[in-house]
Amino acid sequence: MRIFDPHIHMTSRTTDDYRAMYDAGVRALVEPSFWLGQPRTAPASFFDYFDALLGWEPFRASQYGIAHHCALALNPKEANDPRCVPVLDALPRYLVKDSVVAVGEIGYDSMTPAEDIALATQLQLAADHGLPALVHTPHRDKLAGLHRTIDVIRESHLPPERVLLDHLNETTVKDATDSGCWAGFSIYPDTKMDEDRMVTILRTYGTEKIIVNSAADWGRSDPLKTRDVADAMLKAGFTEDDVDQVLWRNPVAFYGQSGRLQLDVDAPDPLHEGNSILRGGE
Numbered sequence: 001m002r003i004f005d006p007h008i009h010m011t012s013r014t015t016d017d018y019r020a021m022y023d024a025g026v027r028a029l030v031e032p033s034f035w036l037g038q039p040r041t042a043p044a045s046f047f048d049y050f051d052a053l054l055g056w057e058p059f060r061a062s063q064y065g066i067a068h069h070c071a072l073a074l075n076p077k078e079a080n081d082p083r084c085v086p087v088l089d090a091l092p093r094y095l096v097k098d099s100v101v102a103v104g105e106i107g108y109d110s111m112t113p114a115e116d117i118a119l120a121t122q123l124q125l126a127a128d129h130g131l132p133a134l135v136h137t138p139h140r141d142k143l144a145g146l147h148r149t150i151d152v153i154r155e156s157h158l159p160p161e162r163v164l165l166d167h168l169n170e171t172t173v174k175d176a177t178d179s180g181c182w183a184g185f186s187i188y189p190d191t192k193m194d195e196d197r198m199v200t201i202l203r204t205y206g207t208e209k210i211i212v213n214s215a216a217d218w219g220r221s222d223p224l225k226t227r228d229v230a231d232a233m234l235k236a237g238f239t240e241d242d243v244d245q246v247l248w249r250n251p252v253a254f255y256g257q258s259g260r261l262q263l264d265v266d267a268p269d270p271l272h273e274g275n276s277i278l279r280g281g282e
């Protein structure tokens with residue numbers, strides 16, 4: 001079984017997670033940029049983070065046989081902080097990098113005017129750079145947030161087939177799929193979506209343009225939730241080909257629109273800028 005996790009924050013995970021993910025079948029992933037769990041105070045904080053997503057984190061992933069790509073953006077929460085907004089001016093020089101396969105995650109958090117501007121600006125950046133966009137839907141007021149998100153996408157130059165609407169659930173899946181965008185589901189250990197509810201959605205809506213991720217970060221989350229969905233699908237009677245479509249071919253097709261996916265992990269370099277993941281004496 002081969003698994004592509006299209007949304008996971010490996011910066012906040014350990015090398016044990018990389019090992020367990022490889023053992024579960026994960027061979028590729030996309031790490032979207034997001035906040036730090038505490039406020040950033042300057043654009044320079046983004047630049048170091050973006051550089052880590054472009055350098056150190058792909059190096060770590062390669063040590064475990066996993067291909068690492070990233071999506072870069074000003075995230076919805078920090079779009080409200082005037083100290084962070086200038087990062088929008090610097091994004092174009094990062095979006096041309098080889099392993100950037102999308103703009104993301106963008107979208108709404110509290111649905112403020114500042115978030116309107118950041119979302120529209122970054123959808124345009126995606127269109128300008130020939131990239132897809134990973135669009136987070138808000139955790140509160142889900143349906144209203146989805147409708148407002150879809151309106152902004154319709155007004156943008158980015159076609160819906162280049163947009164992945166993420167963090168969907170039973171209340172938002174229908175309108176999301178009707179919009180022509182890809183539908184993303186984050187599977188969590190105890191809240192929001194779980195693997196059995198996901199199987200029900202797949203039974204109802206089919207396996208086309210549906211994408212499943214763990215969205216694992218430093219909060220309560222599980223980087224093996226993609227594998228749990230695959231196992232739940234098989235148990236429910238889906239075929240191995242169905243599983244391959246949802247867990248591999250769909251995310252490959254979506255992010256492949258960037259023209260930048262590199263799914264083979266070559267023999268990993270022993271060092272990244274003089275540093276390894278080993279500890280002294282090993």
Ligand SMILES: [Zn+2]
Pocket residue numbers: 007009032034105215
């Ligand atoms: Zn995320």
